Amino acid sequence: xxxxxxxxxxxxxxxxxxxxxxTQAARAASIFPFIPDHYTFSQAQIQDAVARKFxxxxxxxxxxxxxxxxxxxGMSPDxxxxxxxxDARLAIHFMPNPVSGAFTLSTQLDYDAPSRSVILxxxxxxxxxxxxxxxxxxxxxxxxxxxxxxxxxxxxPIHTFKPEELQFAGVSYEPGRITxxxxxxxxxxxxx
Numbered sequence: 001x002x003x004x005x006x007x008x009x010x011x012x013x014x015x016x017x018x019x020x021x022x023t024q025a026a027r028a029a030s031i032f033p034f035i036p037d038h039y040t041f042s043q044a045q046i047q048d049a050v051a052r053k054f055x056x057x058x059x060x061x062x063x064x065x066x067x068x069x070x071x072x073x074g075m076s077p078d079x080x081x082x083x084x085x086x087d088a089r090l091a092i093h094f095m096p097n098p099v100s101g102a103f104t105l106s107t108q109l110d111y112d113a114p115s116r117s118v119i120l121x122x123x124x125x126x127x128x129x130x131x132x133x134x135x136x137x138x139x140x141x142x143x144x145x146x147x148x149x150x151x152x153x154x155x156x157p158i159h160t161f162k163p164e165e166l167q168f169a170g171v172s173y174e175p176g177r178i179t180x181x182x183x184x185x186x187x188x189x190x191x192x
Contacts, residue, residue, distance in 0.1 A: 101130030117157035
């Protein structure tokens, strides 16, 4: 009985070609495997970035003198938003004593290509808590707080990418989808 080596050789070649094809497909998915497909920013990093903006002192609607301080950043993954809880001290022209309380703001995140920054976008007041004489003016205080938050935190950068983080070997990358997780923000990096 004579054995033909051809079927064994064919199986070997088929297996080798399949392995080579899978390897090439894996490489094609990531042209440069050492370039990250995302960046992650911890809640502490975001806290540090936001804290640099505070304390804030402003006059709102020529009625309130506002001091915002002690920001505490939180994550709202269900809504893909970042929250910022800030202490507020208001001197209201028609009230004899300043009042204290707090605002909780929430904001979307976006990428601003000209500055290469991840920014806070369209912050809004989700909650305002003031007690004592100011409690009856909670709605007006929340409205003034929303205006102030929009003016001061809208388009505020929480991270600016270095040029080398978005380029490699002549290929340009840019941030894609921004996802808020329970303890960090994940920014997808995609080829331009």
